[in-house]
Every structure is written in structure tokens, then in C-alpha cells.
Amino acid sequence: MADLYKSSLLYSDQLLCYADVLPPSQVQARIEVAVLNFLKTLSSPTPAISDLALINRRTSNSHVRRGLLTDVSSVFLSRSFSVRSLMRPNAAKAFIRVWKVMEICYQLLIKGKMVTQRELFYKLLSSSPEFFASQLQVNRSIQEVVALLRCSRHSLGIMASSRGAIAGRLVLQKEPEQEIVDCTMCGSSGHAITGDLNVLEKLIIQSDARYVIVVEKHAIFQRLAEDHIFNQIPSILVTGKGYPDIATRFLLHRISKTFPHMPLFALVDWNPAGLAILCTFKFGSVGMGLEAYRYACNVKWLGLRGDDLQLIPEESLIPLKPRDLQIAKSLMASEILKDPYREELELMVSRSQRAEIEALYCHGYNFLGKYIVEKIVQANYL
Amino acid sequence: MAGNRDHTNPSALLNKIKEFTRSLVLDLCNGRSPVVTLGRYRNHCSDPTGNCGCGSDKHKGVEVISLRRDFHAHRLDVLLRVLVIVQKLLQENKHGSKRDIYYMHPSVFSDQTIVDRALNDICILLHCSRHNLNVVSVGNGLVMGWLRFSESGRTFDCLRRPSTAHPVPIYVEDVMDIVSVAKYILVVEKEAVFNRLANDRFCDTNRCIIITGRGYPDIPTRRFLRLLVEKLRLPIYCLVDCDPYGFDILTTYRFGSMQMAYDAIFLRVPEIRWLGAFPSDSKRYQLPEQCLLPLTTDDKRKAAAMLSRCYLQQAPIWRSELETMLQSGVKFEIEALSVTSISLLSDEYIPSKLQGGFYI
Amino acid sequence: MSSSSSSSSSSSSIQKLCRNLIGSAVQRCRMSESLCRLSVLVKQSVESDRPMVQITISDTGIRSCLEFKWLDFAKSCVLDAKWDGILTVLTTGLSDEEIYQYCLDLKEHVPSSRLKRLTSRPKHAQKFSGTEITLCTYESIDNLVAGFTWFLQKMLILKIPKVAVELVVDRANISGSRCDNLFIVGEDIFCSSPKSNIECLVAGFKDYVLKHGNTLDKQCQSCFSNSDLIKIGTACESECLRNMEEVVEAVIIMTELPESPSPSCVRASSVGTQDFLLCPISPLLLSSLATIDWKSFGLNFKSSAVDGDGHASIVSSMHQRIQFGRNLIKRTVKTAMDDLKEKYEGVLLSLHAVEIKNYAPDLAHTIAGLILSSNDVHFQAECISLLQLLPYETFDKKVEDCIREKIITAIQMNDRNPQRSREAAQFLFEGESSVELELEEDDVEEGADSWDI
Amino acid sequence: MSSSSSSSSSSSSIQKLCRNLIGSAVQRCRMSESLCRLSVLVKQSVESDRPMVQITISDTGIRSCLEFKWLDFAKSCVLDAKWDGILTVLTTGLSDEEIYQYCLDLKEHVPSSRLKRLTSRPKHAQKFSGTEITLCTYESIDNLVAGFTWFLQKMLILKIPKVAVELVVDRANISGSRCDNLFIVGEDIFCSSPKSNIECLVAGFKDYVLKHGNTLDKQCQSCFSNSDLIKIGTACESECLRNMEEVVEAVIIMTELPESPSPSCVRASSVGTQDFLLCPISPLLLSSLATIDWKSFGLNFKSSAVDGDGHASIVSSMHQRIQFGRNLIKRTVKTAMDDLKEKYEGVLLSLHAVEIKNYAPDLAHTIAGLILSSNDVHFQAECISLLQLLPYETFDKKVEDCIREKIITAIQMNDRNPQRSREAAQFLFEGESSVELELEEDDVEEGADSWDI
Ligand SMILES: [Mg+2]
Numbered sequence A: 001m002a003d004l005y006k007s008s009l010l011y012s013d014q015l016l017c018y019a020d021v022l023p024p025s026q027v028q029a030r031i032e033v034a035v036l037n038f039l040k041t042l043s044s045p046t047p048a049i050s051d052l053a054l055i056n057r058r059t060s061n062s063h064v065r066r067g068l069l070t071d072v073s074s075v076f077l078s079r080s081f082s083v084r085s086l087m088r089p090n091a092a093k094a095f096i097r098v099w100k101v102m103e104i105c106y107q108l109l110i111k112g113k114m115v116t117q118r119e120l121f122y123k124l125l126s127s128s129p130e131f132f133a134s135q136l137q138v139n140r141s142i143q144e145v146v147a148l149l150r151c152s153r154h155s156l157g158i159m160a161s162s163r164g165a166i167a168g169r170l171v172l173q174k175e176p177e178q179e180i181v182d183c184t185m186c187g188s189s190g191h192a193i194t195g196d197l198n199v200l201e202k203l204i205i206q207s208d209a210r211y212v213i214v215v216e217k218h219a220i221f222q223r224l225a226e227d228h229i230f231n232q233i234p235s236i237l238v239t240g241k242g243y244p245d246i247a248t249r250f251l252l253h254r255i256s257k258t259f260p261h262m263p264l265f266a267l268v269d270w271n272p273a274g275l276a277i278l279c280t281f282k283f284g285s286v287g288m289g290l291e292a293y294r295y296a297c298n299v300k301w302l303g304l305r306g307d308d309l310q311l312i313p314e315e316s317l318i319p320l321k322p323r324d325l326q327i328a329k330s331l332m333a334s335e336i337l338k339d340p341y342r343e344e345l346e347l348m349v350s351r352s353q354r355a356e357i358e359a360l361y362c363h364g365y366n367f368l369g370k371y372i373v374e375k376i377v378q379a380n381y382l
Numbered sequence B: 001m002a003g004n005r006d007h008t009n010p011s012a013l014l015n016k017i018k019e020f021t022r023s024l025v026l027d028l029c030n031g032r033s034p035v036v037t038l039g040r041y042r043n044h045c046s047d048p049t050g051n052c053g054c055g056s057d058k059h060k061g062v063e064v065i066s067l068r069r070d071f072h073a074h075r076l077d078v079l080l081r082v083l084v085i086v087q088k089l090l091q092e093n094k095h096g097s098k099r100d101i102y103y104m105h106p107s108v109f110s111d112q113t114i115v116d117r118a119l120n121d122i123c124i125l126l127h128c129s130r131h132n133l134n135v136v137s138v139g140n141g142l143v144m145g146w147l148r149f150s151e152s153g154r155t156f157d158c159l160r161r162p163s164t165a166h167p168v169p170i171y172v173e174d175v176m177d178i179v180s181v182a183k184y185i186l187v188v189e190k191e192a193v194f195n196r197l198a199n200d201r202f203c204d205t206n207r208c209i210i211i212t213g214r215g216y217p218d219i220p221t222r223r224f225l226r227l228l229v230e231k232l233r234l235p236i237y238c239l240v241d242c243d244p245y246g247f248d249i250l251t252t253y254r255f256g257s258m259q260m261a262y263d264a265i266f267l268r269v270p271e272i273r274w275l276g277a278f279p280s281d282s283k284r285y286q287l288p289e290q291c292l293l294p295l296t297t298d299d300k301r302k303a304a305a306m307l308s309r310c311y312l313q314q315a316p317i318w319r320s321e322l323e324t325m326l327q328s329g330v331k332f333e334i335e336a337l338s339v340t341s342i343s344l345l346s347d348e349y350i351p352s353k354l355q356g357g358f359y360i
Numbered sequence C, D: 001m002s003s004s005s006s007s008s009s010s011s012s013s014i015q016k017l018c019r020n021l022i023g024s025a026v027q028r029c030r031m032s033e034s035l036c037r038l039s040v041l042v043k044q045s046v047e048s049d050r051p052m053v054q055i056t057i058s059d060t061g062i063r064s065c066l067e068f069k070w071l072d073f074a075k076s077c078v079l080d081a082k083w084d085g086i087l088t089v090l091t092t093g094l095s096d097e098e099i100y101q102y103c104l105d106l107k108e109h110v111p112s113s114r115l116k117r118l119t120s121r122p123k124h125a126q127k128f129s130g131t132e133i134t135l136c137t138y139e140s141i142d143n144l145v146a147g148f149t150w151f152l153q154k155m156l157i158l159k160i161p162k163v164a165v166e167l168v169v170d171r172a173n174i175s176g177s178r179c180d181n182l183f184i185v186g187e188d189i190f191c192s193s194p195k196s197n198i199e200c201l202v203a204g205f206k207d208y209v210l211k212h213g214n215t216l217d218k219q220c221q222s223c224f225s226n227s228d229l230i231k232i233g234t235a236c237e238s239e240c241l242r243n244m245e246e247v248v249e250a251v252i253i254m255t256e257l258p259e260s261p262s263p264s265c266v267r268a269s270s271v272g273t274q275d276f277l278l279c280p281i282s283p284l285l286l287s288s289l290a291t292i293d294w295k296s297f298g299l300n301f302k303s304s305a306v307d308g309d310g311h312a313s314i315v316s317s318m319h320q321r322i323q324f325g326r327n328l329i330k331r332t333v334k335t336a337m338d339d340l341k342e343k344y345e346g347v348l349l350s351l352h353a354v355e356i357k358n359y360a361p362d363l364a365h366t367i368a369g370l371i372l373s374s375n376d377v378h379f380q381a382e383c384i385s386l387l388q389l390l391p392y393e394t395f396d397k398k399v400e401d402c403i404r405e406k407i408i409t410a411i412q413m414n415d416r417n418p419q420r421s422r423e424a425a426q427f428l429f430e431g432e433s434s435v436e437l438e439l440e441e442d443d444v445e446e447g448a449d450s451w452d453i
């Protein structure tokens, strides 16, 4: 059955599972439904402790969705689920942890407060030390609550900061009649993307840009922003500073939905991690939990790619590290990685070399801008 | 901030670089192998008498980099390579990051720390600060509160939404028009606490400026803080975890770091006061036993090493708090204060400390 | 207890043999359709210098023929100087025309020539069945009588229906032959309404437990006075193996000891199984027992006995048949345990369930917290009604207690029928279900920083 | 090479003794102020059944008296059945009135009674000095003559000034006494202008090397034909020790082998030191050599010889004096090495300098980069002129090459005179000089954690 799902191109959106960005009242309602379900089963003529059905977050439950009409592919979790049961050996504590986290979130939502994961850890450590011994357990339990309620972590009242930044031809407004942020004027470190998904969802976005350039590294972003590249090419610059967080991807997704004809280009290192970052923007990733899937964007690979290596001096090519090979292996194993991306990855592995974007600086600090313009004009992207 | 040192404008620095190059060539033409002499700076030592003079901006002894030793040759090689890049940056009036420089010759530099040291060497050689070299750090700091300023024409208006975070400007020398109605500046160690205070809308009700360096503060954050202190003359308080790392971050704000000792005078904020968390806070705020984590061996080693730092003689109370921490054998994080009430920090802890003068 | 146990443990091999023979005789009686008599005659003869004792075990049960096969006592018995290893056996069935006579020489090394058939005796067309086994020994008659007394007394516990047991001792002392009829079963046995074997066993054991257990001659007021404390599970399983039906009956008796038993009560400290066995625990039986998942009943299986916090004793009334299927024994005991567990709520909870039960207060506290901290009165009202509490009972403790009780009940019930909790878990918001996976603790892969699609 | 080395290695202990005696004789001659003669007479006598050989080593040098002390050959020689261990020594000095006569019995175990003074012989007021040592052996005369020939040939390499050497062989065969004067030194020696010992040594060794090395009788055209390839360092150090001056002279010859030597040239593969030694390398010498920091010359010291990529041979002409100071030897060799290094640019670079030299291209590239990437043409012009390049030569490669050459030169010069780079380094932008701290690599404090400020 699962195989059938995987092979089906006509996969309907109904089968996708992802976490919604919900207002507190709806999250509250979902928690209440969970309590009522629990009590119903408990008070039935054949009383039982109802199991918690969580969306299965294993890699084996991930599938690739390819749009028929759009270019967007994404990774998603299908409706296969795992069971958290009190009665299972070695699982009782984890079961109760889910409920404990849910209880605290519920109370936070009522108070209208947000907490950090660390604060949540301390709260749980002091109230239920026998159940929570480490931050990791708290983080996992939060993920399970997300998988149970299918709402984003942020909706549960858990704060996360975003590392992302944005700059360029973009005007942001939190709500109508409120302060306007002109991202051409944000300085070279760009406008910090807030971690508050609710704010991002309501954000009013205006732009006269023609492209979005997604940059792997903050330093490159800074360089491009300092050079005002968005004035040479009318564009928006986005960086997730490495692997992008949810908020960054959420905002990028919103931009691409708001301006469906604005192509998205990615500028990443020529190494497996760079490709993985690109793929995270493009497809989402299982590792990020249930929240990640719906923000897939059709990002094109602008550079660095194998045919750019001619621009790079030999001494700037570094041998692949074991970590690179590990990432390459996991990318290779993924069905979502198709040619020509797969070919690029194979080239990296076969050459056993990697190159960083900064290596282009050997042609001068202005070169990067020229490089990007040339690539876009020649439609030299994958 | 500009004009803190003489002759740190790009053309003066370029002249210094040329002079240096000339002297190298001259040496070579005279059959002498290249030698670079650098002052050695430190911001602390373990001299218990306090006569070490670490606090001054004078160098202590010199370091001679020549070809006599293999590792010196490599260091010289790296220094010169970085110098070529710096010369280019200055000539083109571009800014580059340390990371940019690293990736120019990744196989030679092999590690970012090697580039960092070369940059420090060059700063010492040319008698300037790092930003004078047009080398910028990726900014990590965040600021919010009752403050407005502009950086290269862009206005950061935190006043309109005092509980919204803004990144700390990277080109601190370009920061102008600082306007503030704040009564004090609060420096917090970590972003999570910063976010907590933002979520509590602490700045809405408290006239202050809050800054975080997200752990060990980077140069822009420290320079920006220093700029605010100079311009606004406000009291400045610091809130760090009650652990050796928190304490080290605190001392970094106040005394500067060892790596940047040559520049400490422009980076340190001697006025900073320690607001918390003190070891004694665990009792005062009735932290549950579980939230007190035992000090690790590493923590203890670090704390013991810090106790012997000479600059703590200027801050004997700080030192005794660190001693107390070491003796108690436990540490805790600021977040642990949220156990009883999620807003304890904003509602009670910070206000009561400020009102009661419980800072040192 | 101490005297009987020591006599039992020091019982000679001849006594062990005799117990086996009596066991066989009881079985023959039970398999017979009519009332039966089992006699044990112990007779001292003074014919030779050494006082010899003749033991005759006779019964009126069905004909014997097969059970001698396993009389493989040669190794342990015959080397005994007190016995010549020779058994004389007379046996006849109801339909037999004659009385068969055998001589079993256990000294014989070749097993096939151990049993010799002698000339049959005429039956003179009489209709009866029965077996008589005779052997002679130089064992002390007093020891023998004490052993038989103890053994037969225990046998009576079984309340074997329709079998009368007698022990006749004939001491040939100087003052002439004396005959002691030591043991006569009360008449109620014969009059009792027809009961199944297992019911008789239960009744017998129950009586035994309610009497003062091991000592028989002392009454202890402080323990087992209340039959409500006794929990009994039974099972009778059969199996057809090579055209032979095998039946195993198991009775499990569980008593709760008073918290501080009177120190005079030896029972409290020594509830073992040995007293109840008609035969030594065979390795087969032991290994069968060992394979039972005692943990699922919250018990530990220890060496030759089963112990669960000192509360549980396992009693078996297996009949001696070497061919017993291991699985049959296991199944029977297991069924008897399940029977017991089913009948009495909350007993024999598995270790797992006991562990889970410890979590009940925490879970109840959390769920109650969720309900009570809500600012939605409709939601609260709905919960209260689901819990079948009255609206005015909604003070915190009451809700929490109620939920805890319900959780404990659910755990206990699900421990009895583990399959019940297996029913498909429901999605919170939709009816559909799909591939199901069960999670162990910390089972979920965390993708931390790595990108895995 | 193979023949000579085999004769040397298989030379008997009597031969080793004789070589020592000849060595002493050479020394006595050299210490004399006038022209001297050194004769070795090998005479076969047929007086007994076994053919005995009488060896007489006589010289006209200064009087001998002390060098016999160390003739401590008792352990290795006397046990030889071919020799009775007795040496007859006659010696007289220029100012002596008589000729002293000694008998040295090496068989004697007590060292003090080993040397016996016999009655002196009258000198008849003649003015001469000299020493004659005689011993008899049953050694084969052919072996002895071959050994002496080889040894004296090598001695000639030393071009010892003012000493004539002859080897006379007198075979008493049946056809009467035959006298072979095998060895007469060419007259040029006597006529040569007065040279120092060391100059003679150098000349001799140079001749030897330029001849076809080991084999002496073959000419190899492919190697050492060019004396420019030969690099020579010399040193003569003396030391006063207990009123005795000790002198050590060292000559170090270094040759560069052609890249692919003709395969017929045995020299290429076997440049050793053994051929050049007048005596076996003593443990004292070896240990002295071992303490030299060969690495600082880019060489490795291996077992009994010194090897540097197969190019370097170390040759010593130490005179045999047991009291040699270790340090003196070491100092002499070291000075000779330094002399060689000083005289020839770029040879015997220390390993360190070789390693550092690897940085030269990178450093040159970077320094050239600093110059060429400057946007200040005046500055560029200034640098170009400092480098003594012509303005039109400022294309990148030329500047870089020039700087590289200069760096390499500087490195080589500093390797020769390490003290020169020690001169106090100056601050570039400050006049003050300050305490110099030498930092070890790990001495630089690095931030504990990964933060970089
Ligand atoms: Mg990368």
C-alpha cells in the first residue's frame, strides 16, 4: 500500500501530513479533543488507555510529491503513523511525557505566553524530574505533540529564533497601517527574519524584484548586500545561514506564493552540504519534523556547479571530508534527487573535491555579482 | 569611535603596509631573511601582585616571527597572504569577512583560527583595530529597546516597537544619530533570555535597551555596546548564566578577551555591572534542586583558571562570587528562574535587583 | 511441618517406591467407574533372624499393566541392602478370565528381562478387578508406618472421590500378631454428590489451607481463618498423543497472608510446594514450569518452587505418566493462572502492568491538570460527565482520583486481555487509519542537522 | 674496491699491529724537522722448518718512547699461533748518546712488566735519530706484502711531506736471496714547496678522488673528472691537555655524483670511509662523531659512516693518541664542515633550512603580490629599484623570481651564520626595542572555545 502511494503521481494533497500554523484557540481545541478522546476510551465499558497516533516521522514514511501542474516537488510524510502507547514496554514514560508537554503548552496558550525549549525543559525538570532528564527528551516530546496535534511548534507556544535574513527589493509590513520595512535599506547584514510564524503569515509583502537569490552563507549574503546587487539585478536576497530554519523557509514560501512568477535561484557551495541545503529549500526535509513539508519552493541551482570549477584555482579545491561523504550518501539514497542534481553530486564524489563560493573571490570581490548576472542572463541554472 | 587611534584611515594603513613591504624587500636585498616583530598583548595574567599592568594598552614583550622556525615560516606566510588580501580590501574600499579571507586559500589556511591569528598579528603590526582593515565579522548581536540610531543612512528605529529585535549594526563606525530615552542598558548572555524578555514585552514597561551577543560577544556587538555607553552614559548591567562560561562572558564584556587584548581598550566596557545570576540567587528565588546542575570537571578547571586572573583584583566581589560558585559545586542557567513563573525574570527578578541595588 | 518434612526428605528409596506404587493405585482407582478401595498392609514377620517387613499395596481399580514399565528404580533402589529388589504383582481386569501374575526383579540389568510373567491364577469366573503388589524389606516397620501415614494423610487432601483408603499394620511381636487399622476414610466421601476431579481437588486443598497447614495437629487462629482470602484458579487440559489421551489438571491456590502473622504460625514462613506433591517434582515438570512466563503474572520462578512475594504457591496434582507433553503441562498451569487472574480483579498483575500502574497518578494528575486549567467551561463539563462525576464533585482531588482509578482499572483489565489494547489507535481528527508502527521510547530518528529525505 | 676492502677486512692481527707501528713511524717522521725515511723490510728466513718472516719497520723520525704504551694488542694478537708476541725495539733521539733497546712481550699479562729495557747500544757519537722495530711471524709472506702494499699506497695519498717510504721484500727462496724494492716515493715529494700538513692531505685526497677512487688501477671517465665538483672543507684544531698539545686535523671532501653514473663505475655505489682510514675507526672517534649535530648540515650519521644522500664522505687523518679529547675531535670535524659550508654556497644546508626554503616560492609570490597589487606606482617603482630590476622587467614572474632568489640566499646565509639573524629585530613603526620573548608554538594562548572575537 505504501508502495502504491509512493508510485502514484496523482497523489492528492489530502494524504499529505503537515503541521499547520494555527491560532492559539485552535491548538487549544485540538488538545481538548485529545483529552476528550482519552476520557471517552477510559470511561467506556471496556476501559482502555487510548494510544496516541503520531504521524510517523521516520524516513521510511517520507515520500516525494511531484506536482502535475507546477514545478514544485516536496518531501512529505504520508498518513502512516506510529503509536505512542502507555502499555508498550519501555514506552510508558514517553507516553506520559507527551501528555505533560501538552499540559504545559495548554496552560501557556491560555496565558498567551511563549516559552523557549530551554525554559520548557526547566519547567518540566522541576515539576516532573522523574520523566524529564534531558533537553533531548523535551525536544522529542515536543516533536511528538506536533505530530499528534499536527500544528507547528510555534503554534504550541514554543519560541524559536530564526537565523535567517533578507535584503533587497522587498517591502515588508507587519499589518496594514503599521511600520514599513524597506529591505534595500537594511544594511549588509539584512533584515532579520523573525521566528514568529504568526507574524510571518500575516506579513504584507510588496516587491518589484524579478528574482529571488537564496544564499547559503551569511558572509556571501553580506557581500552581495554591500554591493547592492539587488540594484544591478532587481532581486531579493535570502539566507538561512546554513541549513534554513522553518521561519526562513516559511517566508521564502510566502514570497514565492505571493509572486508566483518570480524565479528562485540558489547560490550554494559546491559540496554535498551545499546541495543538501539547496534540497532543504527545495523539497523540505524529514529531519525537520512535521512542519517542514509544506514550504517547498522550486529553487533553481544557480551555482556553484561542476562547470564553474574552471573559474576556481586548483589550490582552492579542498578534498571531501568524511562528513561530506556521509551527506552525499544520504542524498544519493533519496529518491527525490534526480538528474541533473544527482549527476552533480556524483561529480563531487568522483572528483572527491569541494569548492566554496568564496573561491570565486580570486577574481576580485566584484566578480561574484558579475557571475550571478551572467548565469541568470544565460539561463545557466538547473 | 573613529579616531580612537591615529592613522587608522585606509590610506594611512595602506602606507603602513607599503612601508612594511618596503622593509621586507630592503632586508632581502641586504641578505637578511624577513623578520616581523610584533608586540605581545594580554589582558590578564596570573600575577597575584597586581603589578603586571595587564590593564594598560601597552604591549608586554615582543614576538619575533622569522624564518628561524618552521612554524614561524608558516605563520609569516599566512600573515603575508592575509596582508595582500587586506591591502586589496583597503584599496578597493571593500569589506570582507574573516570567512571570506579563509576561503581565499583554504588549503594554506587549513583552519579559520589561523586566519584569525594573522588578522590579530596584522592589527598589532599596523596598530589598528580589525574593522580598520575592512574585515568585518558576521554580526550576531541583537538589540531592542528605547533607542534610535542610523547606520550608513539606514535608520534603526527601535523606539516604535521597543520589544522587537534588531540586528546589531556591523559598521559601528558608521553609526550616528543615537537617540535614547532609556534609563539603563541590559546585556544578556543568550538569545533565549533576550527572546523571553521580548515575549514578556519587558521593554514596553521598562525604559531600557537590551543587547545580546548570543554567547561570547562578537566585535560589532562589543563595539556597539561600547559606543552606546560612551554616547549615552547610561548604567549598564549584565545578566549571564550562573556558570563559569557565563562568568567568562561577563569578564569578556568588562575586560575584553585575550585574543583581542591589543584592542581591549576599544572593546571593553569597564562600567558594566553584574546583575545576575549569582550563586546565591538559587536560594533567594527557591530554585528546585533539579535545576541546579553539578559543575563538570571542565567547568571546575575553567573556574579555577579564571580565579587566578589578575584583573579580578579590580573586581574582588566578582571574584568571591565565582569562588562561591566553585565551592557550591553547582551551576544554573537563567532559564531556570522561569520555573516558578514564566515571567519571573521580567516581573520580579530584574526589577527587584535594580531597585534593591543587588548588582555588583 | 518440620517432622513431616524431615521424614519426607529422609524417606528411604523403598518409601519412594511405595509412594509411586500407591500413586499408581490411586490412579487405577480413579479410572475405575465404581467405588474402590486402596489398602496398604504393612506386616512384620519374624521368620528369620532379621525382622522382615512385608508390604502389600492392593487396590480395586482397573487392571494394571503398563505403569511398571517406568518402575525404573534399579539405579536408586536395588543397591539398598534392605531390599532384594523383587516385586510380586497380581492384577486382573473386570473382563479378564484369570489373575495375571508377574515378578519384577529390579536387580536385573537387562531391562527386557526385568519383568517375568508367571503362571496366571484362576479367577473362577468371578467379576472383579484389582491389583496387589507385594514386596519384602528389612526396613524398620516404624519408619515405614510413619512415612505411609504422612503420605496417605496428604492424599486425603485430594478428596479423591469414590476411593476408600486404609492402612493396616500388622506387628508380629512376641505378644502375638497385632493389627492396627490406622486409616479409614470418612464416609462422607462415598456419599458426596458426584463432583469432577478438579472440584474435589479444589475442595481438598481449600480444606487443607483453612486447617492449619503443615502441622495438621495444631490450630492457628491467626491465619487462613477467612476463606475469602483464598483465591483459586483451576484448569484441566487434555491432549491426544499417539492415541492416548493425556489429561493434566491444575489447581492454583493463592492466599493473602495477614500482614503480621502470629509468630507461632510456621505457615507464614514456609509455604512451599513439597508438602502438596504426591511425587517429587520431576525434571520434566520443572522444565515445563520454567518455560511459563511467570513475569506476566508478576511472579518469579525460583529453583524448584514458585514464589511471588511469598504469597503464591503452585500446587499440582499431576498423575504420573512419563509421556506427559511439556506443552500440556505448561498450558494447563497457564490456564489455571489465567483463570485465577480472571476471577479476581487486580491479582497476578504482570510486572509490566504493575510498573505501568505506578505511572497512573502522574498521568491522572496531568490529565486532570489539563481539564481543570481550562478556561472553557463546556469542555470541563463534558469531561466531568464523561467521568460520571457530579458537577459539584469537580474539586481537583476528586477529578484526579477518579481518573486515576479508571486508569488503574484499564491497566488491570488490559493486562488480563492484552489483545484488547491492540485495537487500532485512532487519529485524533480523522477516522482513517494506515500503516501502524509501535514506538519504543526514544525510537524516533532525529534528523538534527543532517538532511535526510 | 672489492679486492682492497677484502684484504683490509681479512687482514690479520699482525697486519693491524704493523699498520699501527707504521702509523707511529709516520708520526715520528712528521714530527722530525728534517727529511725522513720510513722503511718496511719483509724478510723470509729458512732457518727453521716453518718459513718464518721477519718484519722490520724503521724510520728516521724522532725518538720513540711513549707510543708503545698503547700497544695493547695482547688481547687480540698474541693468542695468534703465528707470532710469539715479542717486539724488539731500537730507538734513539738526535741528542741521545746511545741507542735504547727494548723488548716488548705482549704475551705478558702484567702490563708493567710487558716492556723490558735491555742494554743500550753505543751510538759512537753519531748524530742521528730513528727507531727500528723488529718482529718475527709465521704469516705468509705474500699476504703480508699484499697488505703492506695496499696500506702504503693509501698512505701516499696523504702526501706526507718530507717522508720517503720504501717497502723492501727479501724472499729467501731456493734460488738464493731476492730483494724487491717495491716502493719508492717519487722525488716530487722532496722537492715540493713547504706546505702545511693539511694542505698535503687535501692535495692527496683530491688526487685520490679524481683518480678512479677505490680500485686505483682502473680509470673511470664518467665520475670525478671535474675537480670543480669537489668541495673540500678543512680544519686543524689543537688543545693543550696536561701539558701536551693535541692536534686534530680534519679534511672533509664532498663530491657531487653525476646524476646517472656509468654503471661501470663502482664508486657511485660505494663511497665509504674505510678506504681512507689509516686505522680502524676507534669507538672514541665514532662516539665523537656521533655527537655532532649532523642534521644541522642536512646529513644523517649512520653507524660507522656518514651519509648524506650518498654524496658526502667524511675523511679523517687523526693521529693515534689515545688521550684525544672527544670535544677536540668533534670541534675539528664541525669546523671543517662549517669551513666547507662557508666556502660553497648552498651546500650542507640544515634540514631546517631546506624545509624553510620550501616556503620561499610562497613567500616570494605573496611579497610580489603586495608590491604588484599596490595601486601606488611610486611605491612599485621604489621596490623594483631596490630589487635592482630594470623598470621594464616588472612583469610579475620576474619580480617574484627575483624575490625568491633573494629569500633563498638569505636563508642559506643565515643557515651558515645563524647568529646573524639573532640581531635584535626592530619594531617597524616604533623606535623602542623591548624584551624579546621567544614564543613556542603552543605558547600563544588560544581562546578556550570556538568563539572568535
Ligand atoms: Mg557550505
Ligand SMILES: [Mg+2]
Binding pocket: B189, B241, B243, B245, B246
Ligand atoms: Mg551559558
